[in-house]
Amino acid sequence: MKFEYQNPTRLVFGAGSLNQLGEIAGELGKKALIVTGGGSVKKNGTFDKAVSSLKAAGVAMAECSGVEPNPRIATVRRGAEIARKEGCDIIIALGGGSAMDASKVMAAAVYYDGDPWDMIFHGQPDPYFPTKALPIITVPTLAATGSEMNCGAVITNEESSEKSFVQAPCLFPSVAIVDPELTVSVPKDQTAYGVCDIITHITEGYFNSADNAPVQDRFAEGAILTAMECGQKAIADGTDLDARTHVQYASIVALNGWIQSGISAGFPVHMIEHTVSAFHDVTHAAGLAVINPAWMRFAAKSNTAKFVQFGERIFGVKAKGADDLDAAMEGIDRFEEFLKSIGCPTRFSELGIDEKLIEKYAQETLRIIYDEDGNLPGLPPMSEADIIGVLR
Ligand code: NZQ
Numbered sequence: 482m483k484f485e486y487q488n489p490t491r492l493v494f495g496a497g498s499l500n501q502l503g504e505i506a507g508e509l510g511k512k513a514l515i516v517t518g519g520g521s522v523k524k525n526g527t528f529d530k531a532v533s534s535l536k537a538a539g540v541a542m543a544e545c546s547g548v549e550p551n552p553r554i555a556t557v558r559r560g561a562e563i564a565r566k567e568g569c570d571i572i573i574a575l576g577g578g579s580a581m582d583a584s585k586v587m588a589a590a591v592y593y594d595g596d597p598w599d600m601i602f603h604g605q606p607d608p609y610f611p612t613k614a615l616p617i618i619t620v621p622t623l624a625a626t627g628s629e630m631n632c633g634a635v636i637t638n639e640e641s642s643e644k645s646f647v648q649a650p651c652l653f654p655s656v657a658i659v660d661p662e663l664t665v666s667v668p669k670d671q672t673a674y675g676v677c678d679i680i681t682h683i684t685e686g687y688f689n690s691a692d693n694a695p696v697q698d699r700f701a702e703g704a705i706l707t708a709m710e711c712g713q714k715a716i717a718d719g720t721d722l723d724a725r726t727h728v729q730y731a732s733i734v735a736l737n738g739w740i741q742s743g744i745s746a747g748f749p750v751h752m753i754e755h756t757v758s759a760f761h762d763v764t765h766a767a768g769l770a771v772i773n774p775a776w777m778r779f780a781a782k783s784n785t786a787k788f789v790q791f792g793e794r795i796f797g798v799k800a801k802g803a804d805d806l807d808a809a810m811e812g813i814d815r816f817e818e819f820l821k822s823i824g825c826p827t828r829f830s831e832l833g834i835d836e837k838l839i840e841k842y843a844q845e846t847l848r849i850i851y852d853e854d855g856n857l858p859g860l861p862p863m864s865e866a867d868i869i870g871v872l873r
């Protein structure tokens with residue numbers, strides 16, 4: 482195992498940490514663009530608290546509200562324009578993964594005269610790879626994506642029905658202010674989807690690595706078990722701050738690179754889901770809940786030992802040996818039951834998605850990302866027929 486790891490984001494974690502926003506923003510700039518979603522932060526008082534904290538610290542503000550779930554490139558263009566016009570020197574993302582991702586690309590777009598879509602990876606050499614961005618502060622209001630402490634962003638192009646990502650070191654937030662109190666208003670369904678997203682970020686690394694990585698494995702299993710246990714509590718009682726706190730920390734470690742260090746992880750389930758939500762605008766993790774168990778059943782046939790380990794360590798499934806495919810499949814069944822029990826869909830029909838488009842999803846996924854043999858990276862790599870099989 483060989484790796485380098487660097488994550489420059491300063492993490493300020495804990496209930497009440499939103500109060501530090503003004504002081505921290507004042508260290509980074511003079512005028513902030515506050516980026517928000519469709520209005521939840523205004524309804525639940527988070528926006529007012531953020532504004533008071535900034536005012537108290539003498540930080541001026543401009544606003545870009547209305548970032549949609551599955552954030553669109555048109556919104557990114559609009560936000561970057563506001564930031565330029567208003568002379569903002571810092572961006573504050575106050576919301577879920579959508580507001581955070583849009584903010585990151587706005588922060589880089591301020592320094593780029595071309596179209597921000599040029600930064601998003603979409604199957605050909607990128608016209609522009611961002612190297613400079615305004616400082617970003619992320620203040621997540623939903624535990625799911627881990628965008629608060631990573632350098633990725635996922636954006637949809639509504640005109641071409643494409644959804645894809647950019648990952649660049651300049652997009653690491655300068656500071657992540659993670660206050661679990663902000664998540665107590667998240668409804669049950671979004672809480673459940675968040676738990677599914679967290680677990681899927683972890684399983685993508687866990688199952689797609691050919692390397693022996695016992696520290697990462699145990700770390701991954703601990704974070705999965707915590708997300709499941711505390712996730713169920715947070716869904717049962719949204720005001721359970723203790724449960725919300727641990728789910729939120731799990732969301733950070735699931736995708737800030739620690740678990741992925743040293744393992745050559747592909748993200749096949751995410752890559753397929755991004756295509757599906759580009760066509761259907763479904764909630765990201767609702768799509769994952771359908772695709773991940775189906776993908777697991779496909780991958781377990783060749784990577785049986787790892788799925789046996791998953792079943793044993795997460796669900797206590799007894800196996801006859803490392804090649805016990807029945808035990809591997811039982812672990813996957815138990816995982817799918819868990820997803821159902823928290824209210825996630827596990828079939829496309831529940832999302833109103835038409836089976837007729839399955840071939841198109843497979844082709845579109847492979848148009849965006851492929852290895853030297855034209856397959857989707859992962860363990861095992863997936864051909865077009867494999868993707869179609871999983872989706873069916
Ligand atoms: O838009 P508002 O009104 O804020 O409401 C949102 C939205 O309807 C609501 N919400 C958020 N915080 C709330 C709340 N409602 C009540 N109380 C609160 N405290 O929840 C809904 C979903 O919000 P969204 O930001 O879309 O959700 P999420 O955090 O799951 O982000 C999803 C996006 O992130 C991308 C996904 O593809 C998707 O576009 N991802 C980003 C990643 C990254 N940057 O690393 C990795 C992920 O795998 C993922 O692909």
Ligand code: ZN
Pocket residue numbers: 626678681682751765
């Ligand atoms: Zn995800």
